[in-house]
Amino acid sequence: xxxxxxxxxxxxxxxxxxxxxxxxxxxxxxxxxxxxxxxxxxxxxxxxxxxxxxxxxxxxxxxxxxxxxxxxxxxxxxxxxxxxxxxxxxxxxxxxxxxxxxxxxxxxxxxxxxxxxxxxxxxxxxxxxxxxxxxxxxxxxxxxxxxxxxxxxxxxxxxxxxxxxxxxxxxxxxxxxxxx
Amino acid sequence: xxxxxxxxxxxxxxxxxxxxxxxxxxxxxxxxxxxxxxxxxxxxxxxxxxxxxxxxxxxxxxxxxxxxxxxxxxxxxxxxxxxxxxxxxxxxxxxxxxxxxxxxxxxxxxxxxxxxxxxxxxxxxxxxxxxxxxxxxxxxxxxxxxxxxxxxxxxxxx
Numbered sequence: 249x250x251x252x253x254x255x256x257x258x259x260x261x262x263x264x265x266x267x268x269x270x271x272x273x274x275x276x277x278x279x280x281x282x283x284x285x286x287x288x289x290x291x292x293x294x295x296x297x298x299x300x301x302x303x304x305x306x307x308x309x310x311x312x313x314x315x316x317x318x319x320x321x322x323x324x325x326x327x328x329x330x331x332x333x334x335x336x337x338x339x340x341x342x343x344x345x346x347x348x349x350x351x352x353x354x355x356x357x358x359x360x361x362x363x364x365x366x367x368x369x370x371x372x373x374x375x376x377x378x379x380x381x382x383x384x385x386x387x388x389x390x391x392x393x394x395x396x397x398x399x400x401x402x403x404x405x406x407x408x409x410x411x412x413x414x415x416x417x418x419x420x421x422x423x424x425x426x427x428x
Numbered sequence: 429x430x431x432x433x434x435x436x437x438x439x440x441x442x443x444x445x446x447x448x449x450x451x452x453x454x455x456x457x458x459x460x461x462x463x464x465x466x467x468x469x470x471x472x473x474x475x476x477x478x479x480x481x482x483x484x485x486x487x488x489x490x491x492x493x494x495x496x497x498x499x500x501x502x503x504x505x506x507x508x509x510x511x512x513x514x515x516x517x518x519x520x521x522x523x524x525x526x527x528x529x530x531x532x533x534x535x536x537x538x539x540x541x542x543x544x545x546x547x548x549x550x551x552x553x554x555x556x557x558x559x560x561x562x563x564x565x566x567x568x569x570x571x572x573x574x575x576x577x578x579x580x581x582x583x584x585x586x
Contacts, residue, residue, distance in 0.1 A: 267444040274451065313502050324558030327534040359552075361499035385496030386558045 278305045279395065280322075286367030286374070287334055290320065290404060291394070302396030303404075305389035315340060315363065315384055317415075320391040320404050323365065326379050334391060335365035335375050336407060342416030348377040356381065363387070368407055454478040456568055457494060459506040463540030463547065467492070467578070468506065474569040475506065477562035487536065488512065490579030492564040495538065498552045506564065507548055508578065511537030520550050529554075536560060 281300040282291045291301050305322060315321075317337055325331040339345045344357050345364050358364050362381035367373025376382060394400050449455075460472035468475070477494045481487060489509055497503040511517035511531040519527045522543055531537050535554035540546025549555060566574050 264438075264441040267448045268441055271444040271447055315501075324556070325534070326556040326558065327532060329534055329557035329560075359499070361497065361501060383496070383498040383556060383559060384501040385498065386556060387501070 275307050275311055278307065278389075279303070280305055282334060285372050286369055287320070287336070288369040288372070290336075290368045290407070291334065291391075293400075299397070301394055301400075303391050304393040304395055306392050307389045309390045310387055313384075314390075315387065317343075318406055318409070321365070322388045322391060323382060324386045324388065326382055326386060332388065333374075335367055335373070337363050338366045338376070339364040339413045339415070344414040344416075345376075346412040351377045351380070361385075364413075452479055454480075454562070454565075457504060459494070459504065462545045463542055464492075464506055464508075465540075465542035465545075467508075467541050467575070468567070469570070473567050475564045475575070476566045476568050477564045479562045481563045482557075482560065486512075487560065487563060488577060488579075489515070490577040492575055492578070493536075493538070494561045494564060495555055496559045496561065498555055498559060499547075504561070505538075505548075507538035507540055507546075509536050510539045510549070511554075534558075 279302060281302055283300065285292055285295055288295070291303065292299070310321070315337060317340060319337050320334065321337060322332050322334050325333050339358050340363050341358050341360050343364070344355055347354060347356055348370065356364070358381045362383050364376045364381055366375040366377065391404060393403060454476060456474055456476045458472055458474055459468065460470065462470045475492075475494070481491075487493060487509055489512055491509045492506065493509055494504055494506050497505045513531050513533045513535060515531050515537070516528050517531060517537045519529050529537075531554050534557045536557060537549045538555050539548045539550070564575050566572065
């Protein structure tokens, strides 16, 4: 009986902190693994399915509507809301993008409140070239650090911007806090 | 000192618990604007919406939903579902030249009830299911009432 009552005491002291932890993983930072090869060579450079990168997701930046060109982000797949994918933001609203093969038009101006996302590995990525510009509301978190393969521990490297995008002169700042 | 710490911890725990409930079960929001006029006021209503239908069942035609605006990620919109994936819908029932579109998989066709003053799927196209936050089930203020699926069957006489 002594064991049961001590367990009960322990549970009562720990359980109230569970929502706090969940809140932190939803609106602060959380860990996750990366599946697939669409972000090679930035993430999962080894195509071996058993070696998966562990990365740090930053939800806090997206809650405050901080979106930058070049960020690696997780977003809900526009056609399958349950599925979450990792891509890089290539262009924001107003930018004109030169598209790649499956997309019907040669050039696209990214509409208001949308972004153009692409995987770093252009041949094995289903991205905006398949499903078009993505509303920024689908973006869930920013991927900033690689944690697990310790030899690549650190900030996720930038990708050269290339010349496929003509950037709009001034992007709307998606940041409510800075305006207030 | 330890008393202060205890009460601060309690406030934090309760706040996070409430937030968790809001995130997974139900929450309320302030929505105003002319786009839902006969159903909701223009000057602002507080409506309650729940996340359970979306998670455990399916949203249906006629449901009132709250969604993140496709044109501005920091704003919410409140619209009615006109088409679910696979439905063939009229793009603009007001225009004399009717065009039809099939709603793509995972998307919904959303429209306001006040067709003459509403920015909806006619402007921004089908809305991805990931943007839909939940189904509106009640108006909390003013004059509280339940809000059900507004779809009415039209009986055709032959």
